[in-house]
Amino acid sequence: MNMNRRFFLRASAVAGGGFMLSLVPELKAQGFPGAQQALLPKDFISIAPDGTTTLVAKNQELGQGALNLLPMMIAEELDVDWKAVRIVRSGVGPQYGGQITGGSSATPSNWEPMRRIGAAARQMLIAAAAQTWGVPAEECTTASGVVHHPASNRSLTYGELAAKAATMPVPQLPSLKLKDPKDYKIVGKSTAGAETKQILTGKPIFGIDVTLPGMLYAAFEKSPVVSGRVVSANLDAVKSLKGVKDAFIIEPEFRS
């Protein structure tokens, strides 16, 4: 087939359209509402007594900044100082919803859920403070990791409130009021890469760096032609090499 420019453009349009369609279930899976499992603040936020706030980045980092972006959304509504935030990777689990970074989906699909997670935790911290002081929650405000009660001039840090806040009921996420964008302190700002220091000192943070006990490496020699079949292979010679456990031929599944 002659892959001329015109054909290329048409193929791209089809591929692009197909990709957009494939994003729909992805958005649903990552998004809120409609996620198969409700996202919970406890899976994303932990606050130490000294105020250090550990936020979980649930989507993979591929260079787009997902490792920062999602925690930034949480931190914004949680109302903490970004300097108090530590970012950790989530690992994989159904409690995190969709975890794919790709197709420009990670930011839009997590934009609302992550902010609501942060807002829910903030409300639980306020509830803990209000209960401690015996005042209505509506009279409390927050700023940079502190709950204030202006009427009585009292304050408690998130660190001081964290243990009690964890026992407060988790609010209904859709009911939460989110910040007006004009009040954003973190979203829209540039933040330093969460793993920059590890990258620059060669720490084993990439998939290729993972080693597990008894792990073997596989190398796959692909046929240079579609549906090609192996004519001959020196498997015994390969198997006799030091460290080689096995060598075998994989027959093609589809043949023309």
Place this chain on the structure above:
Amino acid sequence: MVKLSINGKQRQFDGDPDMPLLWLLRDEFDLKGTKFGCGMGLCGACTVHINGEPARSCVTRAADVAGKSITTIEGLSPDGSHPAQAAWDEIDVPQCGYCQAGQVMTACALLKKTPKPTDAEIDSAMAGNLCRCGTYVRIRAAVHRAAELSSSATMARKATGASVRGNNEVAK
């Protein structure tokens, strides 16, 4: 048997002498900082120093580094305080970060020979190190910054006799 020095430690290897240095570093000596990119010496992700010269470890045989001295990203400094690492950190160069160990190693080799490189000298020296995220503009800025940190550290050391590391922290 291949004997060599890796990050100042004497090491030996009695496996296949044709094994690329990259896998010697990663699999035999568990130094995962050096990355596999293309395996053909085309992308620069696997760059290390051999006797101080930048080299592509993926196309360098173990036998060819016998008796030589290898430096990897892990061996640049004990704590990430080498001027290039400090500059890369300050400018927050990495995005995904996969190519950056190679970028830093190439930049260090450039700075050793050319302490104050021009944009053109940086572009020329760094041309063989590819970055899919496209961090080239920050890489160039970081090389300039590393040159500044190196020279201020050198001047301060001459003036006070203090260590490079201490002065980098002051410079930051």
